Amino acid sequence: MLKQTPRPELTVWYNTRCPVCDAGITRQKRRLIEAVKAGRIAFRDINLEPAALARFGATLEDIRRRLHATDTDGHLLVGAEVAIAVWKATPGEGWLATLFGNPVALPLTRFGYDRFADLLYAWNRRNGRW
Template sequence: MKTDSIIAYYDGLCPICVHEMKVYVRRGQGRVLLHDVNGDIPDDIDRQAALDALWVRKSDGALVTGWDAFIAIWERSPGFGWLAALTRPTVIKWPLDKLYRFLAPYRPRRKCADGACDLQS
């Protein structure tokens, strides 16, 4: 784990989320680590809150969520820094965060069969 690594707490039952997070892992070159919130999670993260929006633990231990979580990921993923810089100003970030939190509950999710899920991280 690199010293500037972050951990993205994401919904591993969401195919779109899984695909997107894998892109960041490939691009992040060890600076973006994944943790599926459908499995064990740290005590300081509420599972439902983490299912409602992306969460990231920054290298200093601070937790950020929503659009700030995406910005933290983009800052560590080569090729996405411009997107972090573009959406960081509050006047842009605030409406994007509101839109993300409104749309996130409508994302597709795989269903568990017989009470067992195939969890990916």
């Protein structure tokens, strides 16, 4: 009888062609090594599976622009919500999730994340990282 592998609690889709994104995810993977090894968290390169989130209407360019993730229940998280979910899961970084994910700060967190993501996306496009 085959043992079924449980779905990760969080699967983060990111763009490895972006040096900033790749470095950030590499850092998080190191911080979350036990969760990754146990299969609780997965980090996936969208360039290898460009249609992975098509069922949500997310295109390759959407995911290159902002982090996307799915949770255990199959819900889609985008942008700042992904960062907050990763911080919650990362030892020593829960305080970041609390600080930036609280109801008062969350609109500012989303705004700041989105502006940074827009600038990073434009920079990557100008430098031909697609």
